[in-house]
Amino acid sequence: LAKTTQPISMDSYEGQEVNITCSHNNIATNDYITWYQQFPSQGPRFIIQGYKTKVTNEVASLFIPADRKSSTLSLPRVSLSDTAVYYCLVGDIGGYSTLTFGKGTMLLVSP
Amino acid sequence: EAGVAQSPRYKIIEKRQSVAFWCNPISGHATLYWYQQILGQGPKLLIQFQNNGVVDDSQLPKDRFSAERLKGVDSTLKIQPAKLEDSAVYLCASSLSGSSNQPQHFGDGTRLSIL
Numbered sequence: 001l002a003k004t005t006q007p008i009s010m011d012s013y014e015g016q017e018v019n020i021t022c023s024h025n026n027i028a029t030n031d032y033i034t035w036y037q038q039f040p041s042q043g044p045r046f047i048i049q050g051y052k053t054k055v056t057n058e059v060a061s062l063f064i065p066a067d068r069k070s071s072t073l074s075l076p077r078v079s080l081s082d083t084a085v086y087y088c089l090v091g092d093i094g095g096y097s098t099l100t101f102g103k104g105t106m107l108l109v110s111p
Numbered sequence: 112e113a114g115v116a117q118s119p120r121y122k123i124i125e126k127r128q129s130v131a132f133w134c135n136p137i138s139g140h141a142t143l144y145w146y147q148q149i150l151g152q153g154p155k156l157l158i159q160f161q162n163n164g165v166v167d168d169s170q171l172p173k174d175r176f177s178a179e180r181l182k183g184v185d186s187t188l189k190i191q192p193a194k195l196e197d198s199a200v201y202l203c204a205s206s207l208s209g210s211s212n213q214p215q216h217f218g219d220g221t222r223l224s225i226l
Contacts, residue, residue, distance in 0.1 A: 032212045034212075034214070041219065041222075042217075042219050042220075043115075043202050043204065043217025043218050043219050043220055044154065044202075044204075044215075044217050045217065046214035046215065046216070049212060049214065087153055099156075099215070100156070101146075101153030101154045101155070102153050103151070103152055103153055104153055
């Protein structure tokens with residue numbers, strides 16, 4: 001399983017763009033990159049997933065360079081409600097793969 | 112679409128007692144997961160079911176933890192006897208299939224406190 005490394009915490013202000021980078025140096029050919037968000041007292045919630053280049057949805061964008069050894073979750077114009085823990089996971093797209101959660105990145109958005 | 116339902120929301124027991132948690136996954140989801148989340152850490156997978164068969168239980172402490180998924184739908188996770196270190200949030204998740212490109216949908220968990 002590819003191991004991921006993320007910053008423990010990040011601070012931002014409302015209205016700013018936030019970029020959280022995840023390192024996964026030993027990512028395998030069949031691995032997908034998935035990001036989850038978790039608020040206090042709730043289960044994690046799927047945000048976005050990608051394999052290469054750029055993926056965008058209504059919530060975030062995911063940038064993956066050609067070597068796929070890292071990925072960046074981009075949150076445009078954050079609000080106070082984006083304060084949460086963000087997890088980066090890497091897993092095989094085939095079979096019954098197990099995703100391993102790290103400690104994630106605690107994002108604190110201030111007014 | 113109804114989400115993953117878990118009960119109870121909170122449970123307080125004394126050490127050496129037993130406890131059970133219940134999970135109802137999203138309709139049609141073949142894969143069901145139980146995670147343990149200790150305060151300040153990410154969720155740790157305890158067991159993964161594909162329909163009613165176990166796919167991965169390598170991190171389940173089998174001397175005290177057990178889980179079943181009868182008829183491939185609802186699932187229960189049991190701890191007997193409980194230890195102080197079992198204090199955590201127990202999360203249930205489900206997905207259409209077990210592939211990692213299928214998002215997992217989580218319930219809000221059961222917070223277990225051991226006295």
